[in-house]
Amino acid sequence: MALKKKQSSKLNAAIKAGVVAGLISGLVKFGWENVLPPRTPKRDATNPPQKLLQQMGVPESATHAAYRYSEQDMPWVSYLVHFGFSTSFAVLYQVLAQYEPKIKAGGGSVFGLTVWAAFHLGIMPAMKTVPSAKEQPTEEHISEALGHIVWMWTNDVIGDEVYHRLTKHIQ
Secondary structure: OOOHHHHHHHHHHHHHHHHHHHHHHHHHHHHHHHHHHOOOOOHHOOOHHHHHHHHOOOOOOOOOOOOOEEOOOHHHHHHHHHHHHHHHHHHHHHHHHOOHHHHHHHHHHHHHHHHHHHHHHHHHHHHHHHHHHHHOOHHHHHHHHHHHHHHHHHHHHHHHHHHHHHHHHHH
């Protein structure tokens, strides 16, 4: 197999592995947040994905759109943002790992903590999507930091397995 075709096949496999890993890790992060909720019910009435979309001009009626399941309103718009974020970063992680394996330090935990710090302590507070890091409760920091470690570790494990299955025939 020509070198360019081999590289292209491996890149495509990394993207596919990232998509699969991102969807699964998104579910893991949801589960994590059910065990250790990062926000109080009052702060979660408009969660960060909803607030971000509202800051971008999307009306509240759209950001709070929900479907009903088991007598509960499920915020499907928030889920789209959640899984979009999870999948985007899982793909980025898998692709970057092809060029810089050091990114996988700690089974992805260092990358996960970096994403948490960048977004939850830096970018989102700067955008006023969430309170400043000092104003966020300790419980939120614990839940989000540990949740991002578990989330990215899941991306690492699932992504590696899918990638290896997709590339085992490529020499």
